[in-house]
Amino acid sequence: xxxxxxxxxxxxxxxxxxxxxxxxxxxxxxxxxxxxxxxxxxxxxxxxxxxxxxxxxxxxxxxxxxxxxxxxxxxxxxxxxxxxxxxxxxxxxxxxxxxxxxxxxxxxxxxxxxxxxxxxxxxxxxxxxxxxxxxxxxxxxxxxxxxxxxxxxxxxxxxxxxxxxxxxxxxxxxxxxxxxxxxxxxxxxxxxxxxxxxxxxxxxxxxxxxxxxxxxxxxxxxxxxxxxxxxxxxxxxxxxxxxxxxxxxxxxxxxxxxxxxxxxxxxxxxxxxxxxxxxxxxxxxxxxxxxxxxxxxxxxxxxxxxxxxxxxxxxxxxxxxxxxxxxxxxxxxxxxxxxxxxxxxxxxxxxxxxxxxxxxxxxxxxxxxxxxxxxxxxxxxxxxxxxxxxxxxxxxxxxxxxxxxxxxxxxxxxxxxxxxxxxxxxxxxxxxxxxxxxxxxxxxxxxxxxxxxxxxxxxxxxxxxxxxxxxxxxxxxxxxxxxxxxxxxxxxxxxxxxxxxxxxxxxxxxxxxxxxxxxxxxxxxxxxxxxxxxxxxxxxxxxxxxxxxxxxxxxxxxxxxxxxxxxxxxxxxxxxxxxxxxxxxxxxxxxxxxxxxxxxxxxxxxxxxxxxxxxxxxxxxxxxxxxxxxxxxxxxxxxxxxxxxxxxxxxxxxxxxxxxxxxxxxxxxxxxxxxxxxxxxxxxxxxxxxxxxxxxxxxxxxxxxxxxxxxxxxxxxxxxxxxxxxxxxxxxxxxxxxxxxxxxxxxxxxxxxxxxxxxxxxxxxxxxxxxxxxxxxx
Numbered sequence: 215x216x217x218x219x220x221x222x223x224x225x226x227x228x229x230x231x232x233x234x235x236x237x238x239x240x241x242x243x244x245x246x247x248x249x250x251x252x253x254x255x256x257x258x259x260x261x262x263x264x265x266x267x268x269x270x271x272x273x274x275x276x277x278x279x280x281x282x283x284x285x286x287x288x289x290x291x292x293x294x295x296x297x298x299x300x301x302x303x304x305x306x307x308x309x310x311x312x313x314x315x316x317x318x319x320x321x322x323x324x325x326x327x328x329x330x331x332x333x334x335x336x337x338x339x340x341x342x343x344x345x346x347x348x349x350x351x352x353x354x355x356x357x358x359x360x361x362x363x364x365x366x367x368x369x370x371x372x373x374x375x376x377x378x379x380x381x382x383x384x385x386x387x388x389x390x391x392x393x394x395x396x397x398x399x400x401x402x403x404x405x406x407x408x409x410x411x412x413x414x415x416x417x418x419x420x421x422x423x424x425x426x427x428x429x430x431x432x433x434x435x436x437x438x439x440x441x442x443x444x445x446x447x448x449x450x451x452x453x454x455x456x457x458x459x460x461x462x463x464x465x466x467x468x469x470x471x472x473x474x475x476x477x478x479x480x481x482x483x484x485x486x487x488x489x490x491x492x493x494x495x496x497x498x499x500x501x502x503x504x505x506x507x508x509x510x511x512x513x514x515x516x517x518x519x520x521x522x523x524x525x526x527x528x529x530x531x532x533x534x535x536x537x538x539x540x541x542x543x544x545x546x547x548x549x550x551x552x553x554x555x556x557x558x559x560x561x562x563x564x565x566x567x568x569x570x571x572x573x574x575x576x577x578x579x580x581x582x583x584x585x586x587x588x589x590x591x592x593x594x595x596x597x598x599x600x601x602x603x604x605x606x607x608x609x610x611x612x613x614x615x616x617x618x619x620x621x622x623x624x625x626x627x628x629x630x631x632x633x634x635x636x637x638x639x640x641x642x643x644x645x646x647x648x649x650x651x652x653x654x655x656x657x658x659x660x661x662x663x664x665x666x667x668x669x670x671x672x673x674x675x676x677x678x679x680x681x682x683x684x685x686x687x688x689x690x691x692x693x694x695x696x697x698x699x700x701x702x703x704x705x706x707x708x709x710x711x712x713x714x715x716x717x718x719x720x721x722x723x724x725x726x727x728x729x730x731x732x733x734x735x736x737x738x739x740x741x742x743x744x745x746x747x748x749x750x751x752x753x754x755x756x757x758x759x760x761x762x763x764x765x766x767x768x769x770x771x772x773x774x775x776x777x778x779x780x781x782x783x784x785x786x787x788x789x790x791x792x793x794x795x796x797x798x799x800x801x802x803x804x805x806x807x808x809x810x811x812x813x814x815x816x817x818x819x820x821x822x823x824x825x826x827x828x829x830x831x832x833x834x835x836x837x838x839x840x841x842x843x844x845x846x847x848x849x850x851x852x853x854x855x856x857x858x859x860x861x862x863x864x865x866x867x868x869x870x871x872x873x874x875x876x877x878x879x880x881x882x883x884x885x886x887x888x889x890x891x892x893x894x895x896x897x898x899x900x901x902x903x904x905x906x907x908x909x910x911x912x913x914x915x916x917x918x919x920x921x922x923x924x925x926x927x928x929x930x931x932x933x934x935x936x937x938x939x940x941x942x943x944x945x946x947x948x949x950x951x952x953x954x955x956x957x958x959x960x961x962x963x964x965x966x967x968x969x970x971x972x973x974x975x976x977x978x979x980x981x982x983x984x985x986x987x988x989x990x991x992x
Contacts, residue, residue, distance in 0.1 A: 307380055307381055307382065308381065308382050308384070309334050309335065309336070309338060309376050309378070309381060309382070309384040310334070310335045311332045311333065311334050311335075311376065311384060311386060312332065312333040313330065313332035313333070313374065313386055314330065315329075315386065315387065315388045315389050316329070316330070316388070316389060317329055317370070317371070317372065317388050317389060317391050318330075321361070321370070321391045321392065321393050321394060322361065322393065322394045322395070322396050322397070323361045323362065323363055323365060323366050323393065323394070323395055323396030323470035323471060324360070324361060324396040324425050324470075324471070325360070325361055325396075326358055326359070326360045326361075327358065327359050327360075327361065327370070327391075328357055328358040328359070329342070329357055329372050329374065329388055330357075331357060331374075332374055332376065332386060334376050334384075336378065336381070337378070338376045338377055338378030338381060339376070339377050339378060340374060340375070340376055341355065341374070341375045341377070342354075342355050342356055342357055342372055342373070342374055342375075343355055343372065343373050343375070344359045344370065344371070344372045345370065345371050345372065345373070346364070346365060346368045346369075346370060347368060347369055356916075359372070361393055361396075361470075362470065363396075363468070363469035363470025363471070364469075364470070365393040365470070366393055366394070366395050366396075366469075366470040367392070367393065367394075367395070368392070368393050369390050369391070369392050369393075370390065370391050370392075370393055371387060371388050371389070371390045371391070372387075372388045373385055373386065373387050373388070374386045374387075374388070395470055395471055395472050396425070396468075396470055396471040396472070397471065397472055397474075398423055398424065398425070398428065398466060398468075398471065398472075398474055399424045399425065400421075400422060400423055400424035401423055401466065401474050401476055402420070402421030402422065402423070402476065403421070403476045403477065403478060403479075404418045404419060404420045404421065404462055404463075404464045404476055404477070404478045405418075405419045405421070405478060405479075406418060406419075406460070406461075406462060406478050406479070406481055407419055410451070410460065410481040410482060410483050410484065411451065411483060411484040411485065411486050411487070412451045412452065412453060412455060412456050412483060412484070412485055412486030412558040412559060413450060413451065413486035413487075413489075413513055413558075413559065414450065414451065414486065415448050415449070415450045416448065416449050416450070416451065416460070416481075417447060417448045418432055418434075418447050418448070418449075418462045418464065418478065420447075420464045420476075423466055425468075427468055428466040428467065428468040428471070429466070429467045429468065430464055430465070430466055431445065431464070431465045431467070432444075432445055432446060432447050432462060432463070432464060432465075433445055433462065433463045433465070434449045434460060434461075434462050434463075435460065435461050435462070435463065436454070436455060436458050436459075436460060437458060437459055449462070451483045451486075452558065453556075453557040453558030453559075454558075455483040455558075456483055456484070456485055456486075456558040457482070457483065457484075457485075458482070458483055459480040459481065459482050459483070460480065460481055460482075460483055461477060461478050461479070461480040461481070462477075462478045463475055463476070463477050463478075464476050464477075464478075485558060485559060485560055486513070486556070486558055486559040486560070487513075487559065487560060488512055488513045488516055488554050488555075488556060488559050488560065488561075488562045489512070489513050490510070490511060490512060490564070491511035491512060491513070492509065492510055492511025493509075493510075494508070494509070494510045494552065494564050494565075494566050495508075495509045495510075495566055495567060496508065496509065496548065496549075496550060496566050496567070496569050497509040499575055500539070500548065500569040500570060500571045500572060501539065501571065501572050501573060501574050501575045502539055502540075502541060502543070502544050502571065502572075502573060502574040503539065503574045504538075504539050504574075504575075505536050505537065505538050505539070506536060506537045506539065506548065506569070507535060507536045508520065508535045508536070508550055508552065508566070510552065512554050512562075513554075513556060513559065515556055516554045516555065516556045516559070517554070517555050517556065518535075518552050518553070518554050519533070519552065519553040519555075520532075520533050520534055520535055520550060520551070520552055521533055521550070521551045522537045522548065522549070522550050523548070523549045523550070523551065524543065524546045524547070524548055525546050525547050526547075526549075537550070539571055543571040544571050544572070544573065545570070545571060545572075546570070546571055547568045547569070547570050548568065548569050548570075548571060549565055549566050549567070549568050549569075550565070550566045551563065551564070551565045551566075552564055552565075552566075573649070573650060574603070574649045574650070575602075575649065575650055575652075576601050576602055576603045576605070576644060576646060576649045576650060576651075576652040577601060577602035577652070578599060578600075578601055578602075578652060578654045579599075579600040579601055579602060580599055580600045581599050581654045581655065581656055581657070582596050582597050582598060582599040582640055582641075582642045582654055582655070582656040583596070583597045583599075583656055583657070584596055584597075584638065584639075584640060584656050584657075584659050585597070588629070588659055588660070588661050588662065589629065589661070589664075590629045590630055590631045590633060590634060590661070591628070591629065591630075592628070592629055593626050593627065593628045593629070594612075594626065594627050594628075594629060594638065594640075594659070595625060595626050596610060596612075596625050596626070596627075596640040596642060596656065598625075598642055598644070599642055599644070599654050601644050601652055603646055603649055604646070605644035605645055605646045605652075606645060606646045606647060607644075607645045607646075608625075608642055608643065608644055608645070609623070609642070609643045609645075610622075610623055610624055610625055610640060610641070610642055610643075611623055611640070611641045612627045612638065612639070612640050613638065613639045613640070613641065614632070614633060614636050614637075614638060615636050615637050616637075616639075627640070629661060633661045634661055634662070634663040634664065635660075635661065635662065635663040635743065635745065636660070636661055637658040637659070637660050637661075638658065638659050638660075638661060639655055639656050639657070639658045639659075640655070640656045641653055641654070641655045641656075642654055642655075642656075662743075663743055665687075665689075665740035665741055665742075665743070666740060666741045667738050667739070667740050668681055668682075668686060668739050668740065668741065669681060669686075669731075669733060669738060669739035670738050671738075672733055672734045672735065672736075673732070673733065674700075674703070674730055674731070674732040675730065675731045675732075675733075676729065676730055677699075677724055677726070677728045677729055677730060677731055678726070681724065681731060682724075683724050683725050683726045683728070684723075684724060684741070684742075685721060685722075685723050685724075685742045685786060686721065686722050686724065686739045686740065686741065686742060687720075687721055687739065687740055687741075687742045688718050688719070688720050688721070688722070688733075688736035688737055688738075688739055689718075689737045689738045689739070689740055690718030690735065690736045690737020690738070691718055691719075691737065692717075692718055692735070693716060693717050693718070693755065693817075694715075694718070694735040695714070695715070695716060695717060695718035695720060695733075695734075695735050695736035695737075696713075696714065696715045696733070696734045696735055696736070697713065697714050697722055697731065697732060697733045697734070697736060697788070698710055698711075698712070698713040698714075698731070698732045698788070699711040699712045699713075699722070699724060699725070699728040699730070699731055699787060699788060700728065700729055700730035700731070700732065701727075701728070701729055701730075702729055702730070703729070703730055709730075711727070711728055711787070711788070711789070712787040712788025712789045712792075713788050714788045716755075716756075716757075716815070716817060717754075717755040717756040717757070717817060718735065718736050718737055718756075719754055719755065719756025719757065720736070720756055720757040720815075721742065721757050721759065721786040721813065722739070722786055722787075722788065723785055723786035723787045725787060744762075745762065746759060746762040746763040747763060747764075748761065748762060748763070748764065748765055749763065749764050749765065750764070750765050750767070750823070750824045751821065751822065751823050751824070752764055752769070752814075752816060752821065752822035753821050755816055755817045755818070755819075756815070756816070757783075757786070757813055757814070757815045758813065758814050758815075758816075759812065759813055760807055760808075760809070760811045760812055760813060760814055761809065764807070764814065765824070766807050766808055766809045766811065767806075767807060767824050767825075768804060768805075768806050768807075768824070768825040768869060769804065769805050769806075769807060769822040769823065769824060769825060770803075770804050770822065770823055770824075770825040770826075771801050771802065771803050771804070771805075771819040771820055771821075771822055772801075772820045772821045772822070772823060773801035773818065773819045773820020773821070774801055774802075774820065775800070775801055775818065776799060776800050776801070776838065776900075777798075777801075777818040778797070778798070778799060778800060778801035778803060778816075778817075778818045778819035778820075779796070779797065779798045779816070779817050779818060779819070780796065780797050780805055780814065780815065780816045780817075780819060780871070781793050781794075781795070781796040781797075781814070781815045782794040782795045782796075782805070782807060782808075782811045782813070782814055782870070782871065783811065783812055783813035783814065783815060784811070784812055784813075785812055785813070786812070786813055794811060794871075795870050795871030795872050796871055797871045799838075799898075799900065800837075800838040800839040800840075800900060801818065801819045801820055801839070802837055802838060802839025802840065803819070803839055803840040803898075804825060804840050804842065804869040804896065805822075805869055805870075805871065806868060806869040806870045808870065825842070827845075828845065829842060829845040829846040830846060830847075831844065831845060831846070831847065831848055832846065832847050832848065833847070833848050833850070833906070833907045834904065834905065834906050834907070835847055835852070835897075835899060835904065835905035836904050838899055838900045838901065838902075839898070839899070840866075840869070840896055840897070840898045841896065841897045841898075841899075842895065842896055843890055843891075843892070843894045843895060843896060843897055844892060847890070847897060848907075849890045849891055849892045849894065850889075850890060850907050850908075851887060851888075851889050851890075851907065851908040851952060852887065852888050852889075852890060852905040852906065852907060852908060853886075853887050853905065853906055853907075853908040853909075854884050854885065854886050854887070854888075854902040854903055854904075854905055855884075855903045855904045855905070855906060856884030856901065856902045856903020856904070857884055857885075857903065858883070858884055858901065859882060859883050859884070859921065859983075860881075860884070860900075860901040861880070861881070861882060861883060861884035861886060861899075861900075861901050861902035861903075862879070862880065862881045862899070862900050862901060862902070863879065863880050863888055863897065863898065863899045863900075863902060863954075864876050864877075864878070864879040864880075864897070864898045864899075865877040865878045865879070865888070865890060865891075865894045865896070865897055865953070865954065866894065866895055866896035866897065866898060867894070867895055867896075868895055868896070869895070869896055875896075877894060877954075878953055878954030878955050879954060880954050882921075882981075882983060883920075883921040883922040883923075883983060884901065884902045884903055884922075885920055885921065885922025885923065886902070886922055886923040886981075887908060887923050887925065887952040887979065888905075888952055888953075888954065889951055889952040889953045891953065908925070910928075911928065912925060912928040912929040913929060914927065914928060914929070914930065914931055915929065915930050915931070916930070916931055916933070916989070916990035917987065917988065917989050917990065918930055918935065918980075918982060918987065918988040918989075919987050921982060921983045921984065921985075922981070922982070922983075923949075923952070923979055923980070923981045924979065924980045924981075924982075925978065925979055926948075926973055926974075926975065926977045926978060926979060926980055927975065930973070930980060930990075931973075931990060932973045932974055932975040932977070933972075933973060933990045933991075933992055934970060934971075934972050934973075934990065934991050934992045935970065935971050935972075935973060935988040935989060935990050935991065936969075936970050936988065936989055936991050937967050937968065937969050937970070937971070937985040937986055937987075937988050938967075938986045938987045938988070938989065939967030939968075939984065939985045939986020939987070940967055940968075940986065941966075941967050941984065942965060942966050942967070943964075943967070943984040944963070944964070944965060944966060944967035944969060944983075944984050944985035944986075945962070945963065945964045945982070945983045945984060945985070946962065946963050946971050946980065946981065946982045946983075946985060947959055947960075947961070947962040947963075947980070947981045947982075948960040948961045948962070948971075948973060948974065948977040948979070948980055949977060949978055949979035949980065949981060950976075950977065950978055950979075951978055951979070952978070952979055958979075960974075960977055967984065967985045967986050969985070970991075971988070
């Protein structure tokens with residue numbers, strides 16, 4: 215340890231004509247006894263300038279506190295009798311530092327530079343700032359810095375500033391360096407993939423260049439000559455390439471890096487093969503009066519020659535792509551032979567399968583239709599339909615639910631009560647000499663059983679007196695239908711058994727236990743038929759009977775907006791216990807209506823259709839809603855690209871709307887991830903923006919500036935982070951996965967934002983909220 219002695223003497227004034235301008239102050243003589251080879255360290259505080267002189271075994275330090283004086287005769291110092299010597303100790307509030315100022319690392323774009331941390335006494339906080347020329351580099355405030363393309367041919371340096379409580383700041387500057395352009399560390403020769411023949415696409419595989427981010431440009435060559443316009447990664451050899459050698463050049467460019475060319479091995483191009491893209495056959499009706507055509511597909515640009523044959527003999531002059539069948543072809547066997555050629559390709563010949571020419575056929579242009587009032591006592595009329603030829607006569611037969619109606623063999627048919635609730639069709643047979651008869655059946659028309667009106671106006675009715683117990687259907691319109699079943703008439707809320715408000719397209723089950731029924735805005739109430747359309751599509755808001763009005767199954771809503779609501783029902787009494795499952799949210803959704811459900815109620819969801827068995831199986835989710843995993847979207851790790859803190863998602867085991875089907879869920883910042891597995895049946899999302907399959911790589915940053923979820927080792931580095939937020943609502947979690955399951959949580963925290971977190975390398979994710987910016991400190 216150094217031994218230091220400080221002696222203070224009063225500065226002497228003396229006159230010397232040639233003396234330069236000086237600044238008066240105090241001089242301190244420091245006697246140093248060194249016992250180590252380190253240079254002496256100097257501390258000073260409260261003085262504007264200091265001069266240091268080293269002698270043999272001693273250090274003289276001059277400290278100047280006043281402004282520089284002008285040259286003038288210097289007076290001798292006062293005598294010891296009139297001025298007693300004063301003593302002072304150098305203040306203990308300045309840093310001493312040992313630092314070599316050397317910038318370590320290769321000064322080339324893409325490389326990392328670093329400087330050592332100064333050794334300070336006393337210890338303090340060290341801050342760094344890297345400079346490009348005289349300009350500070352934004353964000354370059356750590357002891358290391360990776361050179362970017364903007365640094366090429368620039369002079370770089372770094373300053374180190376030490377600070378501490380009660381200490382004077384100390385700033386040190388490093389030595390300057392000049393940055394050279396970077397070079398690619400990996401530059402493989404490209405390889406040509408594909409069959410080297412005319413018409414067969416070749417692909418240049420450039421390999422993996424390092425560092426990444428280079429722009430790769432391609433140029434294909436025929437021999438040593440560049441092929442005009444052949445600057446894509448792929449190239450399809452043309453006829454001019456037949457027998458020639460092809461190669462490709464890959465040119466890599468990247469800002470701040472030296473441009474580099476790499477060449478592939480040359481490949482010789484062979485003649486192309488004409489490919490049948492569609493099987494050769496004869497299309498059209500092989501009947502008298504019709505025209506046959508050649509159905510075929512060959513390599514684009516091919517030339518085709520034709521020869522038609524009848525019973526194996528070439529038909530004179532039949533050398534076009536079609537053949538009209540005159541009367542002489544009836545009963546013969548027809549084939550066609552094609553010869554396909556193209557420059558640079560091997561010529562190919564092929565013969566079609568045989569077709570036999572038959573009699574003329576009458577085609578149906580439009581089927582018959584039924585018009586008239588669909589009610590007993592009224593007459594229905596059949597149209598004849600239209601045909602490719604003009605028939606000479608027609609016959610008719612009417613059917614009730616598929617069974618022929620005795621005597622109903624005319625163009626008109628008068629409905630009877632036997633037709634109520636039945637489906638009526640008519641079959642028309644068109645005839646013409648020389649043609650096959652052509653029969654066509656109309657679409658069915660349903661003759662409804664006339665409903666019986668039980669309630670014709672709004673009001674309150676006594677069950678068993680004014681109205682019988684049973685299932686009834688409202689016939690009104692609009693969404694202002696209200697009804698209530700009651701146990702009494704006191705007006706008390708306790709009298710209400712069941713109630714409903716919504717679309718007038720609804721049902722009510724009035725039971726013998728009900729004493730009264732009140733209705734308003736529902737229109738007339740009628741009896742309900744036992745049968746219905748049993749449709750696979752729902753086109754209007756309302757209530758539907760499952761298995762009668764609609765089929766059970768998985769349905770998809772096709773509406774828009776976020777006000778879709780649906781409920782599956784076990785009955786129609788209006789009791790809350792009959793609400794089996796329900797949903798409210800985006801109209802981009804699904805519902806599984808089972809055969810165990812009696813009813814289905816919908817509002818604001820648009821048209822419902824049976825969900826198709828296949829879907830886009832996309833790797834991107836662009837809208838809020840519900841998606842089928844493996845059909846609408848692929849399973850995988852997805853990243854949300856939205857903003858804000860109202861992102862919610864749920865993985866589902868089904869679409870019945872039951873809470874047990876909610877496998878895992880999340881609500882929080884839209885900067886998040888979700889792992890959708892192949893075991894999940896559905897995925898529901900809202901407020902998260904677009905979801906994309908998470909990229910394999912990320913910025914791997916050392917700073918977290920926004921709330922959200924991050925992948926460790928991809929988005930952020932593992933290590934010790936310091937939070938810089940305020941308040942006491944800081945929350946973070948380290949995760950082993952992104953399924954949303956509680957088992958994914960490794961560790962978590964909630965408390966002051968003045969905190970640290972150790973993110974281990976074994977963690978897969980890190981979720982943070984309200985902690986401010988987190989900076990990696992080690």
